[in-house]
Amino acid sequence: MSRAISVRGLAKRFGGLEALRGVDLEVEQGEFFALLGPNGAGKTTLISILAGLVRASAGEASIMGHDVVRDYRDARRKLGVVPQELVFDPFFTVRETLQFQSGYFGIKRNDDWIDALLHHLNLTDKADTNMRRLSGGMKRRVLVAQALVHRPPVIVLDEPTAGVDVELRQTLWQFIRELNGQGHTILLTTHYLEEAEELCERVAMLKAGRIVALDRTANLLRADAQRRVELRLSPSRLPAALQPRLAGEKNGAFLLNLNDYGELEGMLAEIRLAGVQIESFCVRQPDLEEVFLQTMRGQP
Amino acid sequence: MTGFLTLFRKEVLRFWKVLMQTVAAPVLTTLLYLLIFSHVLEAHVQVYPGVAYTAFLIPGLVMMAILQNAFANGSSSLIQSKISGNIVFFLLPPLSYLEFFLAYLLAAMVRGLIVGLGVAMSGLLFTDLAFAHPLWILAFALLASAVFACFGIIAGIWAEKFDQLAGVQNFIIMPLTFLSGVFYSIHSLPAFWQAVSHYNPVFYMIDGFRYGFHGVSDVDPWLSLAAILPIALILAGLTLQLLRSGYKLRH
Ligand SMILES: Nc1ncnc2c1ncn2[C@@H]1O[C@H](COP(=O)(O)OP(=O)(O)OP(=O)(O)O)[C@@H](O)[C@H]1O
Ligand SMILES: [Mg+2]
Numbered sequence: 001m002s003r004a005i006s007v008r009g010l011a012k013r014f015g016g017l018e019a020l021r022g023v024d025l026e027v028e029q030g031e032f033f034a035l036l037g038p039n040g041a042g043k044t045t046l047i048s049i050l051a052g053l054v055r056a057s058a059g060e061a062s063i064m065g066h067d068v069v070r071d072y073r074d075a076r077r078k079l080g081v082v083p084q085e086l087v088f089d090p091f092f093t094v095r096e097t098l099q100f101q102s103g104y105f106g107i108k109r110n111d112d113w114i115d116a117l118l119h120h121l122n123l124t125d126k127a128d129t130n131m132r133r134l135s136g137g138m139k140r141r142v143l144v145a146q147a148l149v150h151r152p153p154v155i156v157l158d159e160p161t162a163g164v165d166v167e168l169r170q171t172l173w174q175f176i177r178e179l180n181g182q183g184h185t186i187l188l189t190t191h192y193l194e195e196a197e198e199l200c201e202r203v204a205m206l207k208a209g210r211i212v213a214l215d216r217t218a219n220l221l222r223a224d225a226q227r228r229v230e231l232r233l234s235p236s237r238l239p240a241a242l243q244p245r246l247a248g249e250k251n252g253a254f255l256l257n258l259n260d261y262g263e264l265e266g267m268l269a270e271i272r273l274a275g276v277q278i279e280s281f282c283v284r285q286p287d288l289e290e291v292f293l294q295t296m297r298g299q300p
Numbered sequence: 301m302t303g304f305l306t307l308f309r310k311e312v313l314r315f316w317k318v319l320m321q322t323v324a325a326p327v328l329t330t331l332l333y334l335l336i337f338s339h340v341l342e343a344h345v346q347v348y349p350g351v352a353y354t355a356f357l358i359p360g361l362v363m364m365a366i367l368q369n370a371f372a373n374g375s376s377s378l379i380q381s382k383i384s385g386n387i388v389f390f391l392l393p394p395l396s397y398l399e400f401f402l403a404y405l406l407a408a409m410v411r412g413l414i415v416g417l418g419v420a421m422s423g424l425l426f427t428d429l430a431f432a433h434p435l436w437i438l439a440f441a442l443l444a445s446a447v448f449a450c451f452g453i454i455a456g457i458w459a460e461k462f463d464q465l466a467g468v469q470n471f472i473i474m475p476l477t478f479l480s481g482v483f484y485s486i487h488s489l490p491a492f493w494q495a496v497s498h499y500n501p502v503f504y505m506i507d508g509f510r511y512g513f514h515g516v517s518d519v520d521p522w523l524s525l526a527a528i529l530p531i532a533l534i535l536a537g538l539t540l541q542l543l544r545s546g547y548k549l550r551h
Contacts, residue, residue: 052392052550053388055550073394085385087388091314092310100306100389101389102306103302104306104389146389150393
């Protein structure tokens with residue numbers, strides 16, 4: 001079975017600027033994959049090369065086994081891209097926009113699927129509204145619909161939730177999840193790391209055109225970040241035996257490093273021995289944001 | 301095929317939705333030329349024996365309208381799509397560069413020809429027109445609109461800002477059309493400008509087109525055809541090559 005996305009030795013120079021410096025990436029069919037990285041890391045550049053909007057300076061890329069340059073027509077048929085920029089054609093209505101997009105992909109009558117897309121993206125009552133008259137979040141949803149008119153097996157979303165309100169963000173993810181459940185491969189970029197953590201099985205982190213972390217989300221959360229206990233005591237005095245664990249204090253609570261849940265028992269025993277009361281106690285799981293920040297800090 | 305048809309339809313619909321600005325306005329402008337020049341010169345100028353000045357003028361004005369609007373359609377559509385970014389809508393799908401080319405070419409020709417037809421029909425209100433050789437009329441209308449449609453597509457691909465496009469329009473298209481014998485026969489020009497006019501492709505477009513109406517012209521229509529055909533082929537080839545290479549469209 002061919003890979004959904006395969007990227008080998010991909011590099012891109014814009015004049016003197018190296019936007020990508022040798023990226024290798026494989027995404028399997030059916031995966032839900034996040035591409036993360038700070039502004040300017042090269043995420044959009046990588047996506048643009050997959051979409052054929054940008055030509056690589058070196059290396060190659062393919063979608064479902066089709067090279068994006070040599071075999072561009074098949075590669076593009078298999079790919080749906082939601083661009084990062086909020087673009088629209090002010091001459092047309094929502095429905096016209098989607099009908100044209102279907103036609104560009106060679107699909108003649110697509111009205112049932114267009115209606116389904118409009119419904120899933122809460123756009124049904126805007127179907128005959130001119131694009132100019134939509135709010136930013138609505139335009140973004142039309143872009144999502146446009147990327148899906150040809151039911152592509154591989155769906156790439158470049159910050160699809162920027163400017164979309166909370167409720168619709170949920171609706172959108174539910175829909176994307178459904179598509180993923182039906183076998184579509186999803187690659188997304190986002191700066192909301194909790195979204196990526198919740199949705200994506202695997203994560204790649206990009207910095208200055210290089211991949212600096214690539215693993216299953218669960219592994220990244222396990223491996224990199226420190227789990228901590230947030231502890232409030234009365235009187236607020238930390239037993240000497242726990243001092244080595246102290247990572248910091250926050251609003252009168254102690255933050256203690258916890259490498260393993262097994263250590264909890266010992267900690268509680270020390271507190272009891274010292275004769276202090278526990279006012280509040282919680283274990284803080286490392287989240288992807290923390291892993292992300294650590295990874296980015298750790299890189300040159 | 302569906303891809304091409306859709307893109308073509310979209311390009312036609314784009315100007316159709318703003319017909320006032322894309323068709324009515326240029327027809328009106330051209331009619332003003334007709335009104336003023338024919339009023340002032342009708343009694344004084346006769347270029348060809350037996351052809352009234354107004355009747356002489358109309359084919360030139362029709363051709364001018366065809367050229368300017370064929371150029372305007374492709375160029376303005378492309379630059380708008382590039383600047384607004386919605387060009388990705390047709391860069392992402394599996395459209396071949398040939399489909400892309402044909403859609404923009406034909407849509408621009410359609411716009412040019414519709415405006416030309418509008419001018420010609422309004423011209424008939426002023427005077428009777430002969431249609432001596434309809435096939436020549438058709439041939440020159442099609443070829444000339446194709447040349448300027450290609451020219452417009454190339455300019456639209458090349459330009460990054462609206463004022464670059466305006467520059468092409470003001471410094472290339474306008475002089476070419478005005479110095480081509482729309483309003484006069486180049487035989488009435490001094491020898492030097494007469495010679496210069498022979499290097500202006502628009503001169504042959506108008507001269508050949510006029511032959512189709514009146515059966516008289518400055519040069520043989522076959523010569524005009526021979527002058528324009530290679531230009532059409534070269535420009536079409538160049539446009540295709542630019543689209544194939546992704547010049548200024550795929551970075
Ligand atoms: N067309 C271009 N011409 C010149 N430089 C470019 C071009 N496109 C991108 N760049 C540069 O390439 C680098 C990577 O940009 P890219 O858009 O891929 O970043 P990104 O990871 O998507 O960032 P963001 O999170 O802000 O969207 C940036 O330094 C950017 O300035
Ligand atoms: Mg980006």
